[in-house]
Amino acid sequence: MPTYRISEAARLLGVSDDTVRRWIDQGLLPAEGSPAAIPGPALADRAIALAAAHREPDVLTSARNQFTGLVTRVQIDGVMAQVDIQAGPHRVVSLMSAEAARELGLEPGSLATAVVKATSVIVETPKG
Numbered sequence: 001m002p003t004y005r006i007s008e009a010a011r012l013l014g015v016s017d018d019t020v021r022r023w024i025d026q027g028l029l030p031a032e033g034s035p036a037a038i039p040g041p042a043l044a045d046r047a048i049a050l051a052a053a054h055r056e057p058d059v060l061t062s063a064r065n066q067f068t069g070l071v072t073r074v075q076i077d078g079v080m081a082q083v084d085i086q087a088g089p090h091r092v093v094s095l096m097s098a099e100a101a102r103e104l105g106l107e108p109g110s111l112a113t114a115v116v117k118a119t120s121v122i123v124e125t126p127k128g
Contacts, residue, residue, distance in 0.1 A: 003037035013047055014088030065116040067092050074106050081106075085114050092116070 009029070010017045020038075023029040023046070030042050051066075069087030081101035085092045092114040106112060 002040035003032070004040065004043055006031075006036055006038070009038045009043055011089065012043065013050060061115065062117075065118070066113050067116070068111070068113040071106050071108055071110040071112050073108060074101055076101060083112075085112055087114065 006020045010020045024031045067087035069085045072086045073084040075082045076098045081098045083094045
């Protein structure tokens with residue numbers, strides 16, 4: 001079973017090391033040994049819980065891949081726009097019509113959710 005150091009867990013969850021330590025102290029995350037190692041399955045459960053807490057409760061969708069973050073860039077060129085969203089450690093880039101970008105009022109600093117529906121997803125793991 002994989003385990004993660006506090007700093008790794010914090011990076012993966014998009015929170016500070018201190019937040020992970022508080023969660024351990026509060027019993028929200030288990031930790032074993034010294035230095036503290038967090039079991040991978042427990043970290044995955046916490047990530048799912050955090051994601052569920054950030055979902056918009058009055059919006060129903062079939063898409064499961066949602067990334068809420070801040071718009072960092074909007075580049076409109078003719079009829080198309082490129083919108084960059086920083087969602088935690090993830091940068092999501094969307095190409096859309098300029099009309100849609102304007103209607104949504106997208107500008108740097110705007111809160112937005114990128115909803116991804118794909119038929120092909122590539123999964124990678126670190127070399128071990």
